[in-house]
Amino acid sequence: MKRLVLIVVLMSSSCFAQTRMFPAGALDTRNDLDVFRNQWYSRALQALHEPSLSSEAKDQRVESYRFLWLRSFNHPVSVRIYRNDKKQWMLTLKIASGAGGYPPGVLIDEETCGVKDVDMQAFLTRVNKTGFWTAPNPVNDQKGTDGSQWIIEGVKDGKYHVVDRWYPKDGVARELGWEMVFNLAGLEVPKQSIY
Template identity: 40%
Template structure:
């Protein structure tokens, strides 16, 4: 099975795309709900304008797996809906079937809330009669709040669309409560990576979940992609979440290069006792994090601390945008600098260093790490 799945995942030089349907069907003979095989077939048929073949495929799969919510979730996924031309109503029906089989299914509940939210945004921006706005807003709120009751970590994911929807419905108290909610489930707050318009609360035309189209707004899902990626590496490096339970002043530099070992450097100042800690894993910044292969620390002088702090102040670190919306390359590096000081927290993420490159290099110099020049990018 693994060999067959691997065969689907790549193409040899000169090999024609889409000629591996037989492999996908072999996989389905063993695993009738294999999402990789199903998605492959849907894309092949979709790109060849063979939507009837997609319908036949799913009719057979649903007939065989009618009591399994997974098949309805695969059918209603955004990607497969696009290739098969499903309407929003059709997607909603499939998702409701999945939820009827598993009422606390997270994917079904989130997807329903997201679809109704998107319908709300679309109808609001449409100049035609807005007859369904209240229904869409309430339905999205209902599914998103239910989602949070199933798993509270989604309080971060749904916070901003719910603020919009509550304001549209003039439920100001609930909107205010959400704005004050600083719930955090990971190393980084979603608020640091999501770029939203200042008039978010009254502009109901902006889709805060997915909007990245004009590079001025980064949606929640895009923010979560970065957060989950960086958090996976920090977790593998056994790093703490920066909080007030840690020494008073902390700066942490996470250095993720596409093809080289991930590095994290943490500088701490506890009552003028300064120390620097650095770790390296054997993975790659753009891939799996691997395991820790270097874990060292040493004391520094207060002068060395001031050197870093002066550099940080020189770029106005605490007021920099956490993330920039420039188009990034496929290969390169992410430089992530965090600061925690007297209850304040800040994170700045830059592609290939940017404004924080000199600080990152100085922190590397303060460790015993030796990085070749062509590996510093």
């Protein structure tokens, strides 16, 4: 029986090792909560068919930013801004069929478009003004069970950073997430579903 339990544990840990989208310790100071968040967010990103940005940081040429919006009772949403092979800025908006606090479901909507240089420069200025690259993380700010996670990731010059906040009303995650999902991606969301 002990051998069977060990095999199951090893199989589940090796499956998780393949699906980890965030560096260890990036999402929580407690190992068990860091693993939990990593699994939760990674499942959503996999359902959205999104790459691991922390892995992309190995390439010094990559610059990319992503907002992952996990609302307890609404569809998972990701907005990723990146440079394509022609050095043009692109934006991809994806939505999954499930809910942010439950199984993420499957990809149901995907749109990709170019980003105007003037809009991109304004966004990059906002990234710097908010102090994204030096914003503390992990921050254990969750004060309830239902709500939303606003996760902003960035890759630039071989450096990776993530800012993860629970239901932020202001600050770097709220400002950059809002800019990405509403202003750049143009997603229309009923007011009662913005949390």
